[in-house]
Amino acid sequence: MERYKENQLKVYNSLSKKKEDFKPITAGYVGMYVCGPTVYSNAHLGNVRTFMFFDIVYRYLLHLGYKVRYVRNITDAGHLENDAEEGEDKIAKKARLEQIEPMEVVQRYTVDFHNVLKNYNFLPPSIEPTATGHIVEQIEMIKEIIEKGFAYEVNGSVYFDVFEYNKKENYGILSGRKVEDLLHNTRTLDGQSDKKNPQDFALWKKADERHIMRWPSPWSDGFPGWHLECSVMSTKYLGESFDIHGGGMDLKFPHHECEIAQSKTCSGVTPVNYWMHTNMLSLNGQRMAKSTGNFILPNEILSGENDILPKAFSASVVRFFNLQANYRSILDFSGEALEASEKGHSKLMEAVRFLDKIEASKTSTFNVKDWVATCYVAMNDDFNTPILISHLFEAVKVINQIKEQKASLTAEDLLEFKETLNAFVFDILGLMNEKLQDNSGKINGVVELLIKLRKEARENKDWALSDQIRDELIELGIQLKDGKEGTTFSVN
Numbered sequence: 365m366e367r368y369k370e371n372q373l374k375v376y377n378s379l380s381k382k383k384e385d386f387k388p389i390t391a392g393y394v395g396m397y398v399c400g401p402t403v404y405s406n407a408h409l410g411n412v413r414t415f416m417f418f419d420i421v422y423r424y425l426l427h428l429g430y431k432v433r434y435v436r437n438i439t440d441a442g443h444l445e446n447d448a449e450e451g452e453d454k455i456a457k458k459a460r461l462e463q464i465e466p467m468e469v470v471q472r473y474t475v476d477f478h479n480v481l482k483n484y485n486f487l488p489p490s491i492e493p494t495a496t497g498h499i500v501e502q503i504e505m506i507k508e509i510i511e512k513g514f515a516y517e518v519n520g521s522v523y524f525d526v527f528e529y530n531k532k533e534n535y536g537i538l539s540g541r542k543v544e545d546l547l548h549n550t551r552t553l554d555g556q557s558d559k560k561n562p563q564d565f566a567l568w569k570k571a572d573e574r575h576i577m578r579w580p581s582p583w584s585d586g587f588p589g590w591h592l593e594c595s596v597m598s599t600k601y602l603g604e605s606f607d608i609h610g611g612g613m614d615l616k617f618p619h620h621e622c623e624i625a626q627s628k629t630c631s632g633v634t635p636v637n638y639w640m641h642t643n644m645l646s647l648n649g650q651r652m653a654k655s656t657g658n659f660i661l662p663n664e665i666l667s668g669e670n671d672i673l674p675k676a677f678s679a680s681v682v683r684f685f686n687l688q689a690n691y692r693s694i695l696d697f698s699g700e701a702l703e704a705s706e707k708g709h710s711k712l713m714e715a716v717r718f719l720d721k722i723e724a725s726k727t728s729t730f731n732v733k734d735w736v737a738t739c740y741v742a743m744n745d746d747f748n749t750p751i752l753i754s755h756l757f758e759a760v761k762v763i764n765q766i767k768e769q770k771a772s773l774t775a776e777d778l779l780e781f782k783e784t785l786n787a788f789v790f791d792i793l794g795l796m797n798e799k800l801q802d803n804s805g806k807i808n809g810v811v812e813l814l815i816k817l818r819k820e821a822r823e824n825k826d827w828a829l830s831d832q833i834r835d836e837l838i839e840l841g842i843q844l845k846d847g848k849e850g851t852t853f854s855v856n
């Protein structure tokens with residue numbers, strides 16, 4: 365259904381700092397690129413917030429009837445420590461520390477990332493390209509930038525000439541920074557930088573002897589600069605100009621600014637029409653970041669294995685928690701906030717589960733058409749999920765009134781009501797009806813109950829029942845272990 369024809373989506377564009385009408389380059393088609401993870405460690409919940417928001421954008425665009433090509437890359441090479449221009453490749457460093465092959469690190473954390481996305485009910489992107497799979501294209505783009513006079517080679521490394529670019533273009537167009545004022549990271553591991561100006565950034569770095577990840581190039585055996593892969597892969601899969609580019613706010617500068625400079629140098633056209641940036645997730649009021657140790661892993665929430673949590677929470681509750689805040693606001697994560705979300709989430713799900721039991725009446729006491737319109741208005745307003753959720757709770761109120769026979773809907777209204785509520789809850793917000801999920805928390809509860817019943821059987825010297833419980837659990841792959849502290853179990 366081409367719902368986009370009657371829904372004018374507005375998008376907050378970080379480039380113009382305004383909400384703008386969304387008009388794709390080709391009617392009915394959307395090209396979207398989102399900077400993916402660097403797979404040198406587990407993605408923390410702050411990273412997941414960004415990907416979750418763009419999952420909602422993707423889902424809503426699909427719901428509106430757009431054909432979407434969604435590209436989200438995997439950075440498996442070229443990302444330097446501290447995002448500085450000098451230093452060791454993050455992936456190579458991790459490999460050296462753990463004495464394993466760099467591609468082993470990449471494989472481990474790519475699998476972990478995919479596992480998190482699956483647990484949290486993400487739709488897979490249309491294409492998930494890797495930096496190492498596009499070294500040839502990256503070398504070609506560097507050649508082109510050198511030919512055009514915006515990059516130079518020094519001692520086997522190639523740098524983008526920011527001052528030269530800024531003579532006719534605006535380096536700082538996205539971040540609002542002025543080249544002259546740019547405070548630069550002067551930290552250099554080799555003691556001396558080869559760059560003409562500290563603002564210049566690496567397109568290719570010569571690898572030293574210790575550096576395992578290296579490829580031959582016209583300049584040296586080395587590796588591409590981190591900013592380059594996104595210009596190369598977005599152009600390759602979405603064209604020189606495409607609709608939406610997304611990422612976390614921290615990528616605006618220098619990463620996205622550099623992407624614009626590289627792409628525009630090669631194509632001469634504006635590469636991206638709508639830049640979208642998500643705000644950060646904080647933990648205890650401070651930015652969630654791997655480097656400071658102030659973070660929580662998405663799978664720790666599902667298992668409850670983190671001291672800051674009172675218990676385990678389901679992935680759907682975490683999604684709900686995230687979507688209760690606007691993506692452009694800072695969101696603070698805490699166990700209490702999750703508990704509050706869990707209450708709201710179960711109220712919503714309980715109401716949704718009751719939908720099928722509702723019977724139609726002769727009259728409607730609720731204006732379904734108006735309510736449906738408000739849901740779309742919320743999402744069309746720059747994907748305003750907190751407002752949408754408040755409208756979903758109006759529906760919960762109606763369902764509860766129907767339960768108490770204080771409200772009614774005609775057959776036609778009931779159908780539209782059900783379809784819309786299901787579409788927004790499951791297809792667009794990606795929430796999950798937990799009754800249908802394999803819920804390990806509940807299985808644990810059932811096994812604990814059986815352990816208790818077996819203990820009682822043993823106290824009553826009912827050895828037959830006690831053995832039966834133990835043996836039948838073994839058949840299900842659950843092993844009981846009796847110890848001094850009581851009975852524990854393991855699942856095979």
Ligand SMILES: [Zn+2]
Nearest residue numbers: 399400594619
């Ligand atoms: Zn990127």
